[in-house]
Amino acid sequence: MNKQHIIDRFIKYVTVDTESDPNNPAFPSTEKQWDLARILEQELKDIGMSEVTLDENCYLMATLPSNLDYEVPTIGFVAHIDTSPDFTGANVKPQIHENYDGQDIVLNAEENIVLSPSYFDDLLQYKGQTIITTDGTTLLGADDKAGVTEIVSAMEYLLQNPQIKHGKIRICFTPDEEVGKGAHMFDVEKFGAEWAYTMDGSQIGELEYENFNAAGAKVHIQGKIVHPGYAKGKMVNSMTIASEFISKLPKEEVPERTTGYEGFFHLHHMEGAVESTTLHYIIRDHDMDLFQQRKEFMLNVAKEMNEHLGKELIEVQIKDQYFNMKEKVTPVMHIVDIAEEVMNDMGITPIIKPIRGGTDGSQLSYKGLPCPNIFAGGHNFHGRYEYVPAESIVKASQVIVGIAEKVGQKFA
Numbered sequence: 001m002n003k004q005h006i007i008d009r010f011i012k013y014v015t016v017d018t019e020s021d022p023n024n025p026a027f028p029s030t031e032k033q034w035d036l037a038r039i040l041e042q043e044l045k046d047i048g049m050s051e052v053t054l055d056e057n058c059y060l061m062a063t064l065p066s067n068l069d070y071e072v073p074t075i076g077f078v079a080h081i082d083t084s085p086d087f088t089g090a091n092v093k094p095q096i097h098e099n100y101d102g103q104d105i106v107l108n109a110e111e112n113i114v115l116s117p118s119y120f121d122d123l124l125q126y127k128g129q130t131i132i133t134t135d136g137t138t139l140l141g142a143d144d145k146a147g148v149t150e151i152v153s154a155m156e157y158l159l160q161n162p163q164i165k166h167g168k169i170r171i172c173f174t175p176d177e178e179v180g181k182g183a184h185m186f187d188v189e190k191f192g193a194e195w196a197y198t199m200d201g202s203q204i205g206e207l208e209y210e211n212f213n214a215a216g217a218k219v220h221i222q223g224k225i226v227h228p229g230y231a232k233g234k235m236v237n238s239m240t241i242a243s244e245f246i247s248k249l250p251k252e253e254v255p256e257r258t259t260g261y262e263g264f265f266h267l268h269h270m271e272g273a274v275e276s277t278t279l280h281y282i283i284r285d286h287d288m289d290l291f292q293q294r295k296e297f298m299l300n301v302a303k304e305m306n307e308h309l310g311k312e313l314i315e316v317q318i319k320d321q322y323f324n325m326k327e328k329v330t331p332v333m334h335i336v337d338i339a340e341e342v343m344n345d346m347g348i349t350p351i352i353k354p355i356r357g358g359t360d361g362s363q364l365s366y367k368g369l370p371c372p373n374i375f376a377g378g379h380n381f382h383g384r385y386e387y388v389p390a391e392s393i394v395k396a397s398q399v400i401v402g403i404a405e406k407v408g409q410k411f412a
């Protein structure tokens with residue numbers, strides 16, 4: 001695969017602003033996502049993809065037909081076109097640093113913004129490679145335009161190299177992943193794949209099929225305001241009750257003190273006055289039983305406190321958000337094994353670890369499309385220090401080609 005061709009393609013995508021908007025209920029959440037969707041629609045037709053469709057919700061699908069004379073499962077590859085609203089994605093000016101020497105990379109001399117391996121030590125594994133960075137004023141959008149680049153490049157490569165045998169491949173580019181809605185309008189039936197992979201992981205080698213079970217909890221506490229000078233026996237300060245509630249949750253089980261498979265309660269926002277206080281939590285655990293126990297625990301703390309207060313002053317509302325895809329992937333574990341084998345064949349060390357978050361793939365898995373996540377190659381997502389080695393984009397493209405080929409061989 002031609003590295004420069006792939007870099008050019010990536011640059012073309014990241015210079016189109018596709019930032020999504022968490023506060024807009026419209027779908028997609030920003031009109032500008034159509035800009036890239038339409039560019040990609042044309043490009044997929046130009047490279048010779050079949051059944052190219054861009055639907056009314058901005059989902060772009062296409063087919064690479066099988067070139068085998070026997071039936072194998074249809075597989076899919078998925079990436080998202082939007083970028084994170086955490087940091088601006090307008091006027092991205094990618095900087096290309098060839099043959100990286102292992103030293104600091106000055107992103108912006110004027111503003112003294114430096115990407116340094118003394119802080120971001122992952123950089124050192126890419127010595128000698130071509131590093132693509134921002135100019136320090138925007139995010140890069142390798143999340144997930146690296147994934148988009150990889151899928152298009154792999155399809156193009158397979159179309160140009162018909163001697164590589166593969167079954168039917170479906171691809172889909174989705175809007176609004178960064179605002180948690182990337183899977184919402186995904187037409188799994190129309191996609192018609194037996195399983196798929198999101199190309200949306202970080203560093204080279206990542207292969208993920210476990211993510212959190214997730215819920216949001218709103219804890220509302222009712223108080224009573226009275227003149228503080230005459231409040232004895234009358235005032236109920238909801239903030240005081242709130243602080244007691246907070247202190248009854250396990251202090252070690254918070255994001256800043258947990259890692260790996262350890263779950264947590266995370267108080268991420270609160271607003272309060274004497275009269276009323278609301279605590280906003282997220283609850284996370286990879287293990288379904290522990291996840292249920294966490295929710296129970298929170299409800300019990302409220303129940304006991306209410307009993308003690310003699311009144312129902314604390315009300316807890318818990319809403320499930322997403323679930324661990326492991327439950328849907330382990331029954332079809334060969335889909336992970338195939339990706340792992342391909343990486344091993346290519347000399348890439350698979351990094352298999354639980355995601356401490358969710359992916360579109362977890363929602364897709366629960367919609368009937370088992371969907372592990374594969375590295376797209378970037379680092380430091382959602383900010384000005386985001387970068388991606390061009391070599392990782394090339395490798396991920398080759399992993400896609402390898403998976404397509406391996407599925408053809410496995411099901412021969």
Ligand SMILES: [Zn+2]
Pocket residue numbers: 080143144177200
């Ligand atoms: Zn992403």
